[in-house]
Amino acid sequence: MEKVKVMIVDDSKISCAMLEEKLAKTNFVVCAVAKTAAEAVQLYAEQEPDVVTMDMNLPDADGIECTRRIRAIDSGARIVMVSAMKDASLVSRGREAGISAFLQKPINTNDLIDTLMILCQSRIGQEAVLRESYAKPFVRALQQGLFSLIGVHSEVEFGVDNRHFLDVSGVAVIIGLTGYPTGRAIVSMDSDTMRKFSMIMMERDDPDMISEEEASDSVEEAANIIVGRGVSNINDVFKDKEMRITPPGTIVGTNIRIASPKLTTFHITAKTRIGEISMNVGFAEGE
Template identity: 30%
Template sequence: MSAIRIMIVDDSPFSRTLLADALQEEGYEIVGEADGFDSLIEVYTECKPDIVTMDIAMPGADGFECSKALRLHDPKAKIILVSSMKDEETEAEARRAGVVGYLQKPIDSENLNRVISNVMAPDSLFNTLQTTGLDTFKEALSQSVTRMTKTTASYTEDIPNETYISQGITVVIGIIGRYSGTTVMDMPVDVAEKMAEKILRREAKNRDEVVAMAAEFANVVAGIACSMLNKKEKALGLRVAPPSVFHGTPTEIVSPTVKLTGCYVDTDFGRIYLSVGFKKGSVLWM
C-alpha cells in the first residue's frame, strides 16, 4: 500500500521542517510545501496530495482564507489545521472553512496518526448511518409509543423524499455529532390531540399544550435513537438540538443539505410521518 501523500502549508520554514520530520517518521510522504496563499493553488495542483496540513497564523491570507480558497479550487480537498491556537472561535471558523481535522501544536504522534487515519479511512460509519438510521429511529418511536401510550405502532415502506408538506404539527430536530443530520416528525392536529389526551390522562388544556406534547415526543424519540446509535458506535457522538415546531398553515418542509428518508407510522391515534437523514462533513479535533 502506497504512503499517504501530504502537503504542508506554513509560512515558517522551521515549522514546516518540524512537521515534515514528524510526518515522515510515521511513514507519510511529503509531496509539497507552500508558505502561503500565493503559492498554495500552484503547489497543490502540481503535487496532488491526499491531505493538506494548514497553519492558521500566516501573513496576508490566514489559514482559514487559504482553506476556503483551496476548497473552492477543489471541493474534495482534505485539510487538517495544525496550529498552537485552539479555542471556540477558531474551531467555529475552522468548521465554516470546511476543514476535516484540527491538530494543536505541539503535535503528538498518536493524535497525528489518529486524525490522518480517520480522514483517509473509508467512511463506513456514514454508510452505517445511511443504512440503519431510519430503522433505529423507527425502533425508538415504537418504544416511545409503547412506553408513553401503552399502544403499538406499525410502519409502511420507506419513502425517499426531498420536500414534505406538513399535515398539522411538524417538529424538526437537528442532530449534532461526527455527522450532522435532521429528523422530522409530522402529525395531524387531531392525532396529536388524541396522543396528548392519552399521555396526560386528560384533555389538553389548549393547542399550545398539544404542540408542546408533539415537540417533547419527537425530542424523546430522537434522543433515544441517537443513544442507540452511539451505543453501537461510540465514535458517532450524536446528540440532539432543541426542536423547532411548525403548525397552523400547511408548511413545506425542505432540507437543502440533508437527503431525508421517511416512512408513515400507523398508531391507534392515527398516522404519523417520520424521516431522518445525515450528511458528511465531520471535523476531527485533537
Template identity: 75%
Template sequence: MEKVKVMIVDDSKVSRAMIEGNLARTNFEVCAQAKNAAEAVELYEQFKPAVVTMDMNLPDADGLECSRRIRAVDPEAKIVMISAMKDASLVARGREVGISAFLQKPVSINELIDTLMILCQSKAGKVAVLRESYAKPFVKALQQGIFSMTGVHSEVELQEEERSFLDISGIAVIVGLTGIPNGRAIVYMDDKTMKDFATVMLDAEEGDEITEDEASESVEEAVNIIVGRGVSNINDVFKDKEMRITPPGTIVGSKIRIASPKLTTFRICARTRLGDINMSVGFAEGE
C-alpha cells in the same frame, strides 16, 4: 434488508468471538470464520463475503500471504488487516498485496464499523448500514414512545426517503443530532392528530378543550423524549460515538417545505388510531 457479509480470519477463538460479538447488532453479518490461511481461501470461495478481517499471525502463513492468496481468487476482495503491530513497513507490504485498511488491536467497535462502512461504501451498502444500525433504533423509539405516553398501539413502516425535502401541514418538531454521524430528526403530523395525541397524552377529561399551544408543547415534549430514546439506543451499541440531541424547534402551519440537502434520509410512519405519526431521520453523507 440483506446484511453485509463479513469473513473473519484469525487463529484465536477469542478474537473471532469478540469481532463476531461486535458485529452482532449491526448490519454486518459474519458468514464464515477461518483459523488458518488454507481454510480462509476455501471459505472465501464458498461464501464470497463483501469484506474480510485478517489477523497477521496464522499457523500456516502470515496474514499478508493469506491476503495475497484470497486476492488471487478475487482481485476485488476487500481486506482489513487487524494486528497487534501497525508499523510503516507492515502497511507498505500490505498495500503491495492489496490490503484495503489496517487496524491495531485492541480494536474498538466504532473503529471496526467505520472501517467496514467505508470499504462497503457503495451507495446501496452505505444505505443498508445506516438503515439497520442508525434508522432502526428510531423505529423502536417511536413505537415504544407513543405507547408509553398514550397507551396507543401502532404499526410502523420504515423506508428510505427518495425526496430531498418534506412537505408538511400541521406540526413539525425538529431535533438536531450531533456526534457521529450527525444529522437531524423531524417528527410531524397533521393538526387533528396533534390535538388527539395531546388530548390522550395529557389525559384530558371528555369535553376539555386543548388549545393549540398546549397541543404543540405536548407534542414537542413527546418528540424530545422519543428522539432521545432513539439516540440512547444507538449509543448502547456504539459506545464512544456519543450522539447527542439539540433542543427541539417547532413549526406549526400549512404547506411547510423543509429541505434535507446532503442527507441520507429515512421515513418512519407509525399508523395509530389517532392518525399517522411520521418521523424523518437523516444522516450526513460524510459520515
C-alpha cells in the same frame, strides 16, 4: 437491504467471539469464521463475504499470505488486518498484498465499524450505509417511544425520501442532530392525531380540557424523547463519535413546507389506532 457479510479469519475463539459481539448490534453479520488460511480461502469462495477481518498469525500461513490467496480468487476483496502487531514493515507488506486497512488489538467497536463502513461504502453505497447504520435506529426508537409514552402499538413503513422538502399540516417538531453525521429529525402528525396523542399522554378524558398549546407541547416533549432515544441507539454502537440533539423547535399550522437541501433523507411512518405519526430523518451529504 441485506446484511453486510463479514468473514472472520482468526484461530482464537476469544478473538472471534469478541468481534462477533462488537458486530451484533450493527448491520454487519458474521457469515463465516475460518481458523486457517486454507479454510479462509475455501469459505471465502463459498460465502462471498463483503469484507474480511484477518489475523496475522494462523497455523498454516500468516495473514499476508492468506490475503494473497484470497485476492487470487477475488482481486476486489476487502480485507482488514486485525492483529496485535501494527509496525511499519507489517503495514507495508500488507498493503503490497492487498490489505485495505489495519487495526491493532484490542480494537474498540467504533474503530471496527467505522473501518468496515468505509470499506463497504463503495459496494453498498453511502445511502445504504446511512439507512442501515443511522436511520434504522430511529425506526426502533419511534415504535418503542410510542408504546412507552402512550401505550400504542404501531406498524411502520420505512424508506428513502427523495424529495427535497417535507409538507406538513398539523404539527411538526424539528430537532437538529450534531456530531457524526450531522442532520435533523422531524416528528409530525395531523391536528386530529395531535389532539388524541396529547389526551393520552396527559391522561385527559375531555378534549376541551387541552388547549392547542398544550397539545403541541405534548408532541414536542414526546418528539424530544423519541429522537433522543434514536440517538442513544446510535451512540450505543458508535461510542467515540457521539451524536447529540439540539433543542426542539415546533411549528403548528397548515400547508407547512420544510426544506431538506443537501440531505440524504428517510421517512418513517408509524400507523397507529389514533392516526399516522411520522418521522423524517435527514443526514448531511458527505458525512
